[in-house]
Every structure is written in structure tokens, then in C-alpha cells.
Amino acid sequence: MLIDILFWALAVVAVASGATVFAVDSMARATYALAISFIAVGIMLVIVGLEYIGIITILMMVMEMAIMVVYMVMYMGMNPALMPMDMTHNKRGSAVLAVGTFVLLAAGALLIPWPARVGAPAADLTASLGHAIMGPKMLAMLTISPVLFATIIAGLVIANPRGRYDRWGDDLKRRPPTDPMRGGLGR
Amino acid sequence: MTLQAVLLVAAALFSVGLYGALSQQVIVMVMMGLELMLNGVILAVGAFWWFLAPAPDGQVLLLIVIAAMTVEMAMGFAVATLLHRSRGSDMTDSATDLSG
Amino acid sequence: MTEPIVQVSPAWAVLAPLALLLFALAGAGLNGALVARSVGRPFRSGASAPLAQVARLLRQRRQVTVAADVLLWRIGAGGLVVVAILKILVIPLGPWTLADLDVGVVWFNTMDVMIWALFWLIGWGANSAHALVGGYRFLSLAVSYELPLMFALITPAVAARSLRVGDVVAAQQNLWFVIWMPVAFVIFCGSVIAFSSWGPYATAVGRDIAGGFLTDVSGVDRLLILTGRYAVLTAGAAFAVPLFLGGGGGPLLPDWLWTLGKTALVLATFVAIRHRVPTIRPDRFAEVAWIIVLPAALLQVLVVAIIVVGS
Numbered sequence: 039m040l041i042d043i044l045f046w047a048l049a050v051v052a053v054a055s056g057a058t059v060f061a062v063d064s065m066a067r068a069t070y071a072l073a074i075s076f077i078a079v080g081i082m083l084v085i086v087g088l089e090y091i092g093i094i095t096i097l098m099m100v101m102e103m104a105i106m107v108v109y110m111v112m113y114m115g116m117n118p119a120l121m122p123m124d125m126t127h128n129k130r131g132s133a134v135l136a137v138g139t140f141v142l143l144a145a146g147a148l149l150i151p152w153p154a155r156v157g158a159p160a161a162d163l164t165a166s167l168g169h170a171i172m173g174p175k176m177l178a179m180l181t182i183s184p185v186l187f188a189t190i191i192a193g194l195v196i197a198n199p200r201g202r203y204d205r206w207g208d209d210l211k212r213r214p215p216t217d218p219m220r221g222g223l224g225r
Numbered sequence: 226m227t228l229q230a231v232l233l234v235a236a237a238l239f240s241v242g243l244y245g246a247l248s249q250q251v252i253v254m255v256m257m258g259l260e261l262m263l264n265g266v267i268l269a270v271g272a273f274w275w276f277l278a279p280a281p282d283g284q285v286l287l288l289i290v291i292a293a294m295t296v297e298m299a300m301g302f303a304v305a306t307l308l309h310r311s312r313g314s315d316m317t318d319s320a321t322d323l324s325g
Numbered sequence: 326m327t328e329p330i331v332q333v334s335p336a337w338a339v340l341a342p343l344a345l346l347l348f349a350l351a352g353a354g355l356n357g358a359l360v361a362r363s364v365g366r367p368f369r370s371g372a373s374a375p376l377a378q379v380a381r382l383l384r385q386r387r388q389v390t391v392a393a394d395v396l397l398w399r400i401g402a403g404g405l406v407v408v409a410i411l412k413i414l415v416i417p418l419g420p421w422t423l424a425d426l427d428v429g430v431v432w433f434n435t436m437d438v439m440i441w442a443l444f445w446l447i448g449w450g451a452n453s454a455h456a457l458v459g460g461y462r463f464l465s466l467a468v469s470y471e472l473p474l475m476f477a478l479i480t481p482a483v484a485a486r487s488l489r490v491g492d493v494v495a496a497q498q499n500l501w502f503v504i505w506m507p508v509a510f511v512i513f514c515g516s517v518i519a520f521s522s523w524g525p526y527a528t529a530v531g532r533d534i535a536g537g538f539l540t541d542v543s544g545v546d547r548l549l550i551l552t553g554r555y556a557v558l559t560a561g562a563a564f565a566v567p568l569f570l571g572g573g574g575g576p577l578l579p580d581w582l583w584t585l586g587k588t589a590l591v592l593a594t595f596v597a598i599r600h601r602v603p604t605i606r607p608d609r610f611a612e613v614a615w616i617i618v619l620p621a622a623l624l625q626v627l628v629v630a631i632i633v634v635g636s
Binding site: 041042045046049052053056057059060068069072075076079082083085086087088090091092094095098099102105106109110112113114126127128129131132133135136137139140143144146147148152153155156157158159160163166167169170171175178179182185186189190192193194196197199 | 231233240288304310
């Protein structure tokens with residue numbers, strides 16, 4: 039009973055703050071509304087026994103939103119605090135599609151005869167996840183790691199405006215390099 | 226708390242995210258819509274895992290979804306940076322070079 | 326002679342914030358005393374300065390800047406103390422703990438990520454340039470310290486083969502982790518000082534930007550933020566004890582007293598460091614953190630993992 043109340047409260051918080059993201063006109067509020075939505079979902083995951091995944095979700099998403107808000111302010115191209123933002127297109131079509139999707143998904147959730155539960159959760163779920171990653175599921179994790187590494191490199195290549203010739207000169211002999219940000223190790 | 230209830234909440238999150246991803250013009254806001262959709266996906270996978278098959282495989286699937294989110298975020302920020310540098314704005318409407 | 330960790334009734338949770346605030350006050354008192362000594366005033370006047378400041382801030386009128394985002398500002402100001410309290414829930418006091426979570430180490434990490442959001446919100450809420458610069462400075466410092474901190478936190482967990490804080494303490498029965506993972510310990514301590522925006526890492530509240538995110542806060546808000554900074558510093562010092570310093574382990578005295586004593590010692594060191602080390606610029610620190618500190622943390626995990634697998 040208590041779990042039910044907690045779940046529905048979290049559900050309302052998650053959906054309401056998710057909707058707030060696109061309703062408010064302040065970048066900071068929009069971003070942190072999304073963070074609250076993620077925190078609510080993280081707690082729901084903890085309720086269904088996924089302690090590690092739930093807490094990791096909260097960790098990741100709060101961190102991501104703290105960075106996201108910097109990008110928001112940086113690229114929005116207007117005075118963030120004084121000018122309310124409304125940058126949307128095709129609102130009605132989007133709303134129709136979104137409602138349609140919801141009806142479809144909700145009908146699926148309610149009408150499909152879901153099978154009964156198979157198996158029981160392990161006693162220590164975090165440990166069982168660790169064994170899965172380090173055992174039968176190692177290939178999945180091994181695949182993720184080069185993907186993440188490629189992402190880091192691709193992201194840097196796309197975003198970095200200056201290459202090594204900008205830093206070290208045409209013959210790569212300039213020392214120290216000309217960096218917009220001096221200091222650090224002086225490389 | 227039943228499977229149907231959690232799936233309904235997940236569907237609501239997904240739909241709200243879809244609305245945002247379609248209606249927003251700024252790339253960072255579009256990314257927020259995508260994140261919200263993935264938020265619904267995470268919740269749905271968690272519910273399926275708990276109510277249908279609580280084996281470790283489902284947890285690994287969730288980890289992969291979270292990893293996909295980080296990739297989405299990193300590439301989104303990189304593309305937004307590039308667009309902003311080359312066009313002076315990060316509106317999706319100004320990046321239509323490949324449209325028919 | 327460490328006793329096994331047991332979870333106590335949640336009713337004891339009311340004592341945790343009290344203990345935390347007492348430690349935070351003691352830390353502030355020590356800081357006041359050190360400041361007083363450095364300017365040649367008597368020790369005692371400095372030690373009681375925090376109390377005077379509490380009284381002054383409680384009476385001070387709250388000022389609000391033009392077009393401030395008051396909601397987010399208040400969340401940032403009030404959140405620090407809450408985060409510090411949530412942090413210490415998983416720290417065992419001798420044999421007792423309030424919540425022996427399966428994932429206690431990750432819990433602590435999650436709470437310190439919350440600080441990213443809170444400090445930035447304090448800077449944003451005021452709608453003033455210096456405060457926002459302070460918020461940004463903290464974030465740029467945060468991307469430097471966070472990854473090394475994560476690996477420093479995971480190192481004892483690797484050695485204990487568990488993310489549960491109780492298991493980490495139990496694994497140090499014979500040998501404290503600080504002895505065979507000193508790099509991780511140093512990185513952890515540095516990161517705690519950094520996420521409290523303290524000492525050499527206090528550029529976010531630096532004098533060159535008129536106090537950073539503290540510029541425009543006054544009255545109760547300022548009191549909450551200052552208390553919160555000492556509280557997260559205390560929580561970090563307290564977490565070093567189960568993680569690296571053997572928890573309640575020690576001769577003669579009872580376990581809980583050892584935990585408190587070690588916490589006090591670590592906290593006093595953190596506070597004293599402020600008066601010994603010059604300020605570190607976040608933009609220059611980034612390169613050092615990513616090129617020296619992060620690989621050092623990874624090597625430390627590697628060494629520990631090899632030892633654990635081999636034993």
C-alpha cells in the first residue's frame with residue numbers, strides 16, 4: 039500500500055516535471071525539471087529492486103543536466119534570464135503525434151496479455167549484475183567500451199576547432215604551443 | 226503497483242519527450258526531448274525486468290540504454306558546437322542542407 | 326577487534342544531522358582560530374567567531390537581487406545541508422549504521438554529483454555576473470575532479486569486492502586501505518576539498534570575483550550555504566574513515582569513538598590545509614587532472630585489482 043502511494047506520487051512527479059521541461063520559459067528551470075524527472079524514475083527503479091541501476095541513473099542524469107544547462111545558456115543566443123524563450127515549430131502536429139503515440143503505447147500496455155513472471159530475482163542484485171557483466175555478458179560490455187571510446191574521439195574531432203598545426207605551427211616546432219587557455223602542464 | 230501502471234507512466238514520459246523532440250527548434254532542447262523518451266524506455270525496461278523476468282540480463286540491457294544515452298549526449302553537444310560555430314545558431318531549421 | 330556492522334533503527338537518524346552539524350561547527354571554529362592566529366588576534370576570539378556569525382546571519386535581512394530566480398536559488402542554498410546529511414546515512418559509526426545500502430559507495434558518489442547542480446544553482450539564482458562566474462568555475466573544476474574521485478572511490482570497493490560500506494570496513498580488519506592505496510586516498514581527500522569548494526579549490530567563491538556565488542546571498546541563505554560547505558567537507562572527511570582508515574578499528578577505545586576521532590582528525594587536516602596551500606586555478610588544473618591525476622588513479626585501481634585477484 040505504502041509502495042503504491044510512493045509509486046504514484048513519483049509517477050506524477052516524473053510526468054509533471056517532464057512536461058514542465060517544455061512549458062517553462064527559463065533554461066535553468068527546464069533543464070533541472072528534466073533532472074527531477076530522472077530522479078523520480080531512478081527512485082522508481084530502486085523500488086522495483088534495481089538499486090544499482092536506479093542510483094546510477096540519478097548520478098548520470100544530474101551530472102548530465104549540470105553540463106546540459108551550460109550548453110543551453112551558451113547556445114540559446116539570447117539573454118537567458120531576462121528574455122523568455124519560445125523556440126518551437128509545428129506545435130500542433132507534434133502534439134497530435136505525441137498523443138497518438140501515447141494512445142498506442144497505453145493500449146498495448148493494457149490490452150496485451152502479459153505472461154506470468156519467470157524466475158525470481160537474485161538475492162544480491164548488484165552482485166548478480168557484476169557477475170553477468172564479468173561473465174556471460176562480457177561481450178556486450180566489451181562492445182560498449184570501443185563505442186564509447188569512438189564517441190569521445192568523434193566528439194572531439196567534431197567540436198574542436200583547433201588542430202595541432204594551429205597549436206604548434208606549420209612545422210610543428212613551436213614551443214610552447216599557442217593555446218587560448220595557457221597554463222596547465224605547458225605542453 | 227502493477228506492470229500495466231508502470232508501463233502507462235513510461236508511455237506518458239515517452240510521449241511527452243516525443244512532443245518535445247518534434248516541436249523544439251533548438252538542438253539542446255531537442256536533446257532534452259530525446260532524453261525524456263529514453264527516460265520512459267528505462268522505466269519500461271525496469272518494469273519488464275521486475276514483473277516478467279528478473280534475471281541479470283535485463284540489468285545489462287539497462288546499462289546499455291544508459292550508455293546509449295551518454296553517446297547521444299556527447300554527439301549532440303559536439304554537433305551543437307559545430308553548428309553554432311559554422312552557422313551562428315543551433316536551430317534545427319537552419320541545418321537543412323540534406324533535405325530533399 | 327572490529328565488530329560486524331549492524332543496521333540500527335531509523336529513529337537514530339535524528340542524531341546524525343546533529344552530529345554532522347556539531348562537527349561542521351567545530352571545523353568552522355578551528356578555521357576561525359587559525360584565521361585569528363594568522364592576523365595576531367587571540368585564539369579564542371577566532372574560535373567563537375562562527376557562533377557570532379550564525380547569530381548575525383540569523384538576524385540579517387534577506388536581500389533579493391533584481392529578477393532573481395528565487396525558487397532555484399533557495400533550492401541551491403538549502404540543498405547543501407540535505408545532501409551532506411544524505412551522505413552520512415551510509416557511514417557506519419563504529420558498529421552501527423543507519424542504512425547499510427548494497428551500493429553505499431555509489432550512493433556517496435551520487436550525492437557529491439548533486440553538489441554540481443546545487444553550487445551552479447546558487448550562482449544562477451542570483452542573476453548577477455559574479456555569482457554566475459562562480460557557478461561556472463565550480464563546474465569547470467568539477468569536470469576535473471569528478472572522474473579521479475570516482476576511481477578513488479571504486480578502489481577500496483575493488484579491494485573489498487563489494488560496494489557495501491560495511492564490507493569495505495570489514496575488509497580492513499588486518500590492514501588499512503590507506504597503507505596500500507595511498508594514491509587513491511590522496512585523490513579522495515583532494516576531491517573532497519574540491520567538492521566543498523574549500524581551500525585551494527575555493528576559486529568559485531574567490532576574492533577576485535567578489536565572493537563568487539556567495540556575492541549576493543545574505544541572511545539565512547548565506548548561513549545555510551556556509552553551513553552546507555562545512556557539512557559536505559565533514560561528510561567527506563567522515564567517509565574517508567570507513568573507506569581508507571579502517572572504520573572503527575583501533576586499540577583500547579570503543580569503535581564508535583575511534584570513528585569520531587579519526588573523522589575529527591581528517592576534518593582538522595582539511596581545515597588546516599586551507600591556510601597552507603595556494604589557490605589552484607580551475608582552467609589550469611583541468612590539464613593536470615586529466616593527464617596526471619586520472620592516469621594515476623587508474624594505475625592505482627589496476628595495482629589493487631591485480632593484488633586482489635592474485636591473493
